[in-house]
Amino acid sequence: MNSTIGTEEQSSKFVSNNELYSMLMHFLFVFLGEGVNFMRYTLCSNLEVDLGSEENAHIVYTALVVDKELQPDKVKRHMSVSNGKLSVNFEAVEARFLRASFSAFVDVLTLTTKTIEEFGPKKE
Known part of the structure; x- marks a missing residue:
């Protein structure tokens, strides 16, 4: 069994931080609306x-x-x-x-x- 192949397959399942952030922003945009900015007023x-x-x-x-x-x-x-x-x-x-x-x-x-x-x- 080659452990390198398993690692490559597993690593392709992970998302980068930028992709995760983009997905989160898309989710917030779709479900909360474009006018909502939850961290804006600090x-x-x-x-x-x-x-x-x-x-x-x-x-x-x-x-x-x-x-x-x-x-x-x-x-x-x-x-x-x-x-x-x-x-x-x-x-x-x-x-x-x-x-x-x-x-x-x-x-x-x-x-x-x-x-x-x-x-x-x-x-x-």
């Missing part, structure tokens, strides 16, 4: 702001939810309101996009809260 930051009341939180949410990200393929922002708090989750592909998005959002959030303080219902 950096994240969470912000929670206590706005004092459910009404104020909803006012701020309504004012800010219409302001979409300028580069939605690079940054995602998810907002929610619960118990008078605005929760915001940022996900980005790079630190500079995360920083820019977070900073711009905080600027607009600050303006919105100052507007509520100035023109909102007066506390007794």
